[in-house]
Amino acid sequence: MIKIYTIAVLCLSAVSFAQEGPFSAEYRFNPDNVDCLPEQSRSAIKQRLAGTVAELKSQGRLSSQMPQGAHILFDWPVVKNPGTTYNNVWSISNHVDHNAAFPNALSDYMCGTRTYDTGAGYNHKGVDIFTWPFTWYQMQNNQSWAVAAADGVIIGKDNGNADQSCTFNSNQWNAVYVLHEDGSVSWYGHLKNNSLTPKVVGDAVSSGEYLGVIGSSGNSTGPHLHFEVYDAQDNLVDPYAGSCNTWNDSWWETQKPYLDPKINAVYTHSALPIFPNCPQVETPFFKDEFNVGEAVYAMGYFSDQAVGASVTINLYRPDSTLAYTSSAVSNNLWYSSYWYWIFGTTQLNQTGIWTLSFTFAGQTVSHQFAYGTSLGAEAFEADRQLAFYPNPANDRITFNRAISNVQAITADGKRVELSVSGETADISGLPTGLYMLRATSEEKQTILKLVKH
Numbered sequence: 001m002i003k004i005y006t007i008a009v010l011c012l013s014a015v016s017f018a019q020e021g022p023f024s025a026e027y028r029f030n031p032d033n034v035d036c037l038p039e040q041s042r043s044a045i046k047q048r049l050a051g052t053v054a055e056l057k058s059q060g061r062l063s064s065q066m067p068q069g070a071h072i073l074f075d076w077p078v079v080k081n082p083g084t085t086y087n088n089v090w091s092i093s094n095h096v097d098h099n100a101a102f103p104n105a106l107s108d109y110m111c112g113t114r115t116y117d118t119g120a121g122y123n124h125k126g127v128d129i130f131t132w133p134f135t136w137y138q139m140q141n142n143q144s145w146a147v148a149a150a151d152g153v154i155i156g157k158d159n160g161n162a163d164q165s166c167t168f169n170s171n172q173w174n175a176v177y178v179l180h181e182d183g184s185v186s187w188y189g190h191l192k193n194n195s196l197t198p199k200v201v202g203d204a205v206s207s208g209e210y211l212g213v214i215g216s217s218g219n220s221t222g223p224h225l226h227f228e229v230y231d232a233q234d235n236l237v238d239p240y241a242g243s244c245n246t247w248n249d250s251w252w253e254t255q256k257p258y259l260d261p262k263i264n265a266v267y268t269h270s271a272l273p274i275f276p277n278c279p280q281v282e283t284p285f286f287k288d289e290f291n292v293g294e295a296v297y298a299m300g301y302f303s304d305q306a307v308g309a310s311v312t313i314n315l316y317r318p319d320s321t322l323a324y325t326s327s328a329v330s331n332n333l334w335y336s337s338y339w340y341w342i343f344g345t346t347q348l349n350q351t352g353i354w355t356l357s358f359t360f361a362g363q364t365v366s367h368q369f370a371y372g373t374s375l376g377a378e379a380f381e382a383d384r385q386l387a388f389y390p391n392p393a394n395d396r397i398t399f400n401r402a403i404s405n406v407q408a409i410t411a412d413g414k415r416v417e418l419s420v421s422g423e424t425a426d427i428s429g430l431p432t433g434l435y436m437l438r439a440t441s442e443e444k445q446t447i448l449k450l451v452k453h
């Protein structure tokens, strides 16, 4: 279950007030521990993958030599859709459990308890990376992607399974499995139905290449990526090195810190976003253009906010002078949280383009909004943005909404009309190279960059 614990409840009766805030709340992902994948499913998957690898080898499509030398290193397996305005789209709910006892005998790689096990004897075998903020909204709009953590060959794809799980169940997941050159295999589980890369088993993928949209298929309580890794000898790998990981050293190119505080997003809204019960999609109430007198909900969304961490808000007038500043200190460790202030005419005493910024853990992220004016034709609300995936792709790209027309513009200015159908455009006829795409959907027109490999 996903639950929201609201620390402060607001009753807004007027928009002309001195100042409202700070308010804050935790967004709790996955508080009920579930087995991400039943053991019988896991062994069936392993058998199937081994069969596929043997077959690809017999066909000469994979080297039959045993890999030698050091293990590969991973890049991060989650990226945001580049068409979105989030600063970041994820936080971590669970690591691998190194304590073989159960239940409630937990040790993540740093000897902490950011992991889980079950009474049935399952010790969590992957890294759970959940999407934040607006996890269901992100899934609905294809905004957070699982990508290959290293170069490799696809050796398995599972698709066709329901992707809105909220509780313990025996559903099958949608997943992609990638074999790497050192013989290790990485698993990407819980993907959105029908979002998987069009590449097929036996095709090569590059590090960072799109595999699918993060979803909640299979045994899952909300959209997240379950990233599970086996070495060439089929030993479970925890890619994080730490004092309680006695199995292996770090498999990350750059290992992220245990607590990794981040600003995931800064937005303005017309009201407090609604975070309904799983699997209903959040209502974000994004708003970037306000009339004079309307309340502006100025919100920052954070990951890994530790006790004592401070959040600073700054509000700058159209003439760049500081209209408001405040700081708040966290009393809790929250893996995902939001802080907000509500502004009215007292602070918003000029019309024009205002800048809201939040500073947290040494990072500052800003967001512009119009007050008593409009942002102009170039800017539009985040939820209206036109974006596509995958990129890189092989023969087609899929947009986040139906498109009526797409032109590919070459470096020397030639325009190629692409054939489009619903949300997809066919790029099979384009030679490899860099293009600008002029895509039109409803009243929106967007220029996007495409790298055809």
Ligand SMILES: [Zn+2]
Pocket (backbone or CB within 6 Å): 036, 094, 124, 125, 126, 127, 128, 225, 226, 227
């Ligand atoms: Zn998991």
